[in-house]
Amino acid sequence: MSSTTPPKLGDTSANVVPLRPAVTEEWFSRLFTDYARLVQRYIYRRTSSDAVEDLTAETFATAWRKRDEIPEGLELQWLYKTAGFLIANYNRKRKPVLLEEFPEIAHDSDPAIYVIEDAALRSAFYRLSEKDRKVLILAAWEGQNSEQIAQALDISPNAAAVALSRARARFSKLFSDESTDAGANTNAATDTL
Structure with a gap:
């Protein structure tokens, strides 16, 4: 027989899984402060400018919901990966516009490409x-x-x-x-x- 006694019926403290000490509102605030601008730039380069704020917010909302799944030390990569999925979903929902001729600079593609003048x-x-x-x-x-x-x-x-x-x-x-x-x-x- 086991020497430990099972929890009493109705006692929920045995079922509570505590969060890691680092995963708190303070941790999330630091995550946002450290990486929001980088994630925003990452999204801006890959989609239309009118979607940047919404996709950035959704990326960090997902980070909060899945905070226990974010590997310590790899937060930025996790955010990039999540943002990439959100961008793909956003772009998939947009209707394609058929062009007779490819424009000199594609207005709906990656804005980082605009700096390429050659x-x-x-x-x-x-x-x-x-x-x-x-x-x-x-x-x-x-x-x-x-x-x-x-x-x-x-x-x-x-x-x-x-x-x-x-x-x-x-x-x-x-x-x-x-x-x-x-x-x-x-x-x-x-x-x-």
């Missing part, structure tokens, strides 16, 4: 797959390393390192091809003058 660079970047673009943006604009990218994309660190290496190689090849084509077009245009 046509060959922009063209090469847009020709990459969505996964390649996502990996490169996490590495370049968000400053994430392979382990952090792995957390954000829910893949292994080795898979993230391989994905980043391959995305860089594909981008380099596309950019080289675009630059060569742009140079040939420029030379052909100046020859006709």
